[in-house]
Each structure stands twice: as structure tokens, then as C-alpha cells.
Amino acid sequence: MTTAHAPSRPGQSQPAESPPALSRRGFLVSSAAMGGLSLGFHLPFLASAEAATPGATPAAAAPEVNAWVVVRPDETVVIRVARSEMGQGTLTGLAQLVAEELECDWAKVTTEYPTPGQNLARDRVWGSFSTGGSRGIRDSHDYVRKGGAVAREMLVAAAAAEWKVPASECAVSKGVITHGPSGRSTTYGKVATAAAGMQPPAEVRLKDPKDWTIVGKPLPRLDTADKLNGKQVYGTDLKLPGMLNAAVRACPTFGGKLVNFDAAAVAGMRGVHKVVRVDDTAVAVVAETWWQAKTALDALPVTWDDGPNKALSSASIAETLAAGLDAEEAFVGASAGDARKALAGAAKTVSAVYGFPYQNHATMEPMNATALWTELRCEVWVPTQNGEASLAAAAEAAGLPVQSCEVYKLHLGGGFGRRGNFQDYVRQAVNIAKQVPGRPVKLIWSREEDMLHGAYHPVTQCKLTGGLDAEGKLTALHMRISGQSILAAVRPEGMQNGKDPAVFQGLNISGPEGHIGYAVENLLIDHAMRNPPIPPGFWRGVNLNQNAIYLECFMDELAHAAGMDPLAFRRRMMANHPKHLAVLDQVAQGIGWDRPAPAGVHRGIAQIMGFGSYVAAAAEVSVTDGKLKIHRIVASTDPGHAVNPAQIERQVEGSFVYGLSACLYGECTVKDGRMEQTNFDSYEVLRMAEMPAVETILIPSGGFWGGVGEPTIAVAAPAVLNALFAATGKRIRTLPLKNHDLA
């Protein structure tokens, strides 16, 4: 039967445009014959590597031992992963955690995504699908390991039952179950069907970390092979029978609306199927191919209502924020002693104002989603950081009960926070698909659309005032942050009596989302919320990015004002923060802080805590004729437990590219109520030639689980900026560096 339409395989030439094989009526009839509409176009567990392997048995055909584990008769172990793979390696890391407790043969492990609809139908057995905040592993390590352990117990119990021996006499290693006294043995694949019928144990004991053989090892990723030959299917690559393509344009002015468009002007253009109003703000062209849709959209006469923000500019936003720096009212994030009083009485005070601009995620794969809508059902294929959020958005847009909708996740061509909370592209795709019922429509944003309609890293400014005593010790610190709250805009349920606690990431008195590593007797960190009408979002590293720059560059300023070495100045305040201190000491040692730098080379250092992990960086830079060169960065991370050290190393290296791109080039500027940057020519990012050598030090001290995808981003920029000051005597307090003359 023609179910389970796998993605077309590159390399096999076939027509890109399959004929619309099924009229809506025909589609329903044939789908009903297959026992359910979803089967017709369902790509079961598409993301798993084996889904693309000809002849492979879909996991659905083998009985699952439990929600997390399917063992096929050929001994392949399919581990279900609820979080999304977007390059960060969570697919491999989470599979390692399950496999560790399952005691299976790692060489036989493969993975698949359960669908959000299945999660809903099964009482959310896989927990959260949300993949952000460096939470993939730190939030789910416990229950995924238990999932593996329960499956192991059931497999062993099945073997024991067959042999009529106590399960306690059986041992298991690499998927082979052995009964010691009799010497009998069997395999997971042989007992899997029986195991599926066993009662799951009420309780399981997890392994002691010292006994881990799969977790903690630098194992290769499970998803590499298909990324080397073009076989990996991303959302933009999806092909479905009868599929149409859509290009979209939303009003480029924030808060503006679509007034009208002249569909007749492009109706005769090649391939054009339909021009549709997507919602109040956007218009789309549906055509046979995406390029035809895009070409017609470019030619489409459109009238916009620019709305209330036409006068908005970066300058007006900066003014609004600046007014908050001295405003009387502010939400207090951290306080100790009496900072204002202590500052008034300090022997010496230092004050500075910093700022951080809007950034776009600029994932390499532009936003996209493919939707198929009928009056009875809606299905969406989408690269998403939160499949359940995609499902909710799809159901809402479809006007159907959520039970009548389904979402199939694809690996992401980058996420960085853009594809989690924000499901605008899903809503658009469904709104478009509703106007061509029964035919799948693939919506792909142009890069320009992606740049103009981001969920931008918010803008803030920060005024820091520090008080030093006669010995140069920091006795008082006031950090006044003024600027935009992400939670107020996108997750208001996370607000606390009007305060956005996430604004203080890295600056809290305590807690895993970042507690400050310095003992300052009189401390006040507060936030004057100022929310310009630009949509903010979680951007890899979130608020830790700018908070680390503010705090750590200012620490450098204070050290110089005190006439002290920046490392020694910090260390004096860190005795009660041994984990912060340990990573800082590691990078100081790694960069050779106690020895002179090579001629012409200068050093900077920074540390912070966030996303549950402790991180530090030290940078070596030189400046020649006003041109900055970053020679090397030594980075240290203490994530508690390190599930895959090789992947952590990659995340640390990659995070510096993201952080340094923002530091050197990144800014989205507002003019006439819209963003000025539209593509990589105006929104430059770091490229190979500027990439420094990165030395990653990993010191997993155990006992806690920290994230690794984001925290080190935050220390890249302050380490470089502090080194830049050492090199030039210039204190850069606003980014990006491209706006400054370093000569």
C-alpha cells in the first residue's frame, strides 16, 4: 500500500512535482481504506536515520517495550527522543542516557521522534518536547534514564519468565541476557515481543555515575552520515505528493497590516496557483514551485498600512531605554546590604553605561513549514524546537480540535531559540493550506522575510556604578538594567508580579539560572522595563549574553580603577563561590595569565554562570592598524555531569562563533518602524578567516546537571572586549565592534 511516503531520495532522479494524485474525495476514501487519514502522508519517525534506509522496518511495526524503547527482531534498538535535534547533539546525548540504563549495544542504537499528537494521546508519556534553554538533557536526564532502566527490567523479566528462573539470577550486557546458573542466554531482539507484555516495575534504581560506560563518553553523533551526502531531509527539502509551494510577505513595518493586493496582476504568471491573504498582516503566493511563487510575490502589487510604529527608530528606542537608567521605579533582581548608601560613602566610585543591540537568529535554514488541511484534519511537517507548540498553533489556525491535527518534526537547520515559542510560520502555513484544501503546501520564507520578521534578541542598556574602598576592594555595586523583557511579550505566565525574572539571568543571588559569583557586601541589581514595539525572543544565550558583558567588562573597569590585575581583583571576591572560581582559574592557567603574552598580544578574562553551568573564557587578541585579530580563546565549563564531552567541545566552539558574530558584527537597526538589515550582506556574521583557535576545558564536577548549548556564548564577548582594552586602552561599551574605530 502507498502509506508511509518517505522523502524522495536525492540521487534518484524523479519528478519534483508529483501530480496531485488525490482529489480531496479520493484522498479521504483512500485514507479511510488505510485505516486513518494520517497514515496516508505520515512520515513515521522521519528523522531517524533508518527511515531513509531502503528496506528498513519502520519501528512502528516492531512492538515497543515501553514508550522510550523499541527492539526489532534484528536487535536494532530504537530509542525515542522527544527533544529536537538542531545541531546541538541532544539526539545523541539523550540516546546515550537511555542506552546506558538499557544496557544495550550502542552500535545497534538508532533514534526516532515520537509525534506531538502521540504524546498527547498517551497522556504526555514523553514529557515536554520543548528544546531550548539548554534544557534538553538537564531537564529530562532522570526520566529518560528511568525509561531505559524500566525497559531493561522488562526485557530481563521476559527472558526469566521464559526460562522460569528468577530475574535476579539474570545479567545483561550489550543486549544479551544471561542466566548465570544455567549458562543460558538470549537477546533483546528475541524477547522484545514478550517483554512488551510484561508489567513495568514500579521502581528502578539508576546506575551510579561511576559505573557509566556510555554516558560520559565522547561518542560520535548518530546523525552525521546523512549530513555529508545531501540525504538529510530538512523542512525546506520536503516533498509530498501533489505538493504546492508558497512564498509569503508580511507587512515589513512592525505592527502594520495588509490592506490589499492585486492578485490579477500575477494570476497569469507561470506556475501560479493562487494568491491568498494569510492573515491581517501577510499575503502569500501559492505556485507549483517555490521559485515561481517567490517571483510572482515580488511582482505582486501590495498595499500596506504601516500602522502606529512608522516613526520608530533605533535612536528613539535608545532614548526610551536611556530614560530608564535613572528612573525611580525598577524591579529588584538581586540585593544585599544598602548599595546606594555604600556608594555615597565609597572612597572611589566608577560608573559606566553599556548597551546591547537587537540580533536576529539567522538560522541557516529559513523559517518554513508544510501543511495539509482538510475539513477533517490538519497535518504539519516542520523543523521545530517545540513540537507541542507547533501542534497547538496548527490546531488553532486550522480551526480543528487538536486531536484532529498532527505535527511531524524534522531536524532543524538551526534553531537558536527562533523555532520554539514562535510558531508564526506554522500558523501561516496552515492559513495558506486552508485555502487549497487537500493539497500539501510548503511555505518557505526568503532570507529577507526571515530578517524582517524575527523574534529579536531584546535591546537593553545597563548603567553600572561601583564603589571601591581605600584598599581597592569593591564594597558596593549597582547595576541598573533598562530595556526589553522577553517574557512580558511571549510568556507572560512566567512574570512575577510584573517582574521578568529572566532579565537577571546570571545575576541572581542564587539558583540554577545563574547566580553571581562575587561576594559584594552592598549589591543592587534592578530592571526598569522598557518594551519597544519590536517582537523579542529567546536568542541562543538569551539574557546571559549582555549581562555577562555588562558585569564582566565592568569588573575589568573596576580592577583597573583599583590598580589591580583583573584576575586577582575578581578572585578576592570569589572565595565563597568555588565553582565559579574553578572555571576562572582553569582559563587563567590555560591562557598562561601569570606569564607575559607574546609580543603585541593582549589578554582578557571573564566568567559567568547560567543555564545551570559554570563557564569562563580567556582571550588573546592583537590590534594592528585598527584591525582586531582574535588569536585564541581558552574556555572552561563545569556542567556537573558531562554526557558527551566531544559534543560539549563542539558546542563551546560553536557558541563562540555565535557570540563573537554578535560582538563583531551583529545588530538589527530600526528605521521607519522596520529592520534595516535584510540579508547576510547587511547582517554580517563571523566567517572562517576570523575564527580563533578554541581550547575547551571541561571540568565536570558531578552532582548536578547543567546545560552546555548556550552558557559559553556569554563569556566570549567580554573576554575579547577586555583583551581589546588591554590592547588599545579603548573601553568599548556598545556593540557591535564594527561601529568603532579601534585604531
Added chain:
Amino acid sequence: MARLTINGEVREVDVDPETPLLWVIREQVGLTGTKFGCGIAQCGACTVHIDGVATRSCAMPVSAVTAEQKITTIEGLSPDGSHPLQKAWAALDVPQCGYCQSGMIMAAAGLLQQNPSPTDEDINTEITNICRCGTYNRVRAAIKLAADGGATQNG
């Protein structure tokens, strides 16, 4: 109608001559390993080879390519993933999200074709593709591994 030679096969496609080569490869020919990233030849995700030379296909009209010119996409770089660069990429587990990697590998293959033992400076100059995950240092290491690993194939 355009006539193209892609990965050794001659393909006739009925397409507007202004259509970028990238979209002809992806939508008419159906080879989706070559990616769309920017549309203005900035990011390099769309890199293919034309007569062995790494070329950004997103801003090149299909009419600019003749049937005699040999186009190679990532799918045609090697029949079985055995190009030295693919092997080096696998050995060092280079990709993260992977979306830019087809273009990276094709750009690197173009470089090795012209310069079998590139220096760091050569790599800096020639590999200007964008990777937002930040795989640059591993891309560099993989190019060097492939260069050291022996002769490169035609790509």
C-alpha cells in the same frame, strides 16, 4: 527549456531561463542536498561545482550554464560518501545542524581541486561559507585531514 548535465546525467528541464540554477536543481531535478540560505550568493549553502569550480548557484540563472558544462552537486561528489572530504568530515564529526555542510564540503572540494595542500591562509581566503552553528575549526581540520589523506578525486 534548459539542458543540463548534472552528476553525469543529462537533464532536460522546462523552466524559465531566469530561474536560479539552485532552484532548478532543487525543484525541477529534485536534488535537495544543495541548500537555499540567502539567495544572494553570500552564505554558500548553495555551492555546487561547474566544471570542477565551486560556484554559488542561488544567484546564477540557469541560462548561464550550458549543456556541455558539468554540474556536480553534493549527491554526485562520490557515489558512496567516499570522497576524502566526506571521510574526513565523518572522522571529525564536523556537522552540527548540517544545513550548511553540503555547501561547505563542495567549497572545500573545489579548493582541494585547485590546491591539494592548502595553508590556513588559503582556507581562510577560499572558504567563506557561513555556518551559524560554528563548525569552522572542524571544517578547517577536516580539509587538512583530507589534504593529508591523499589525492583528491575529481569533484
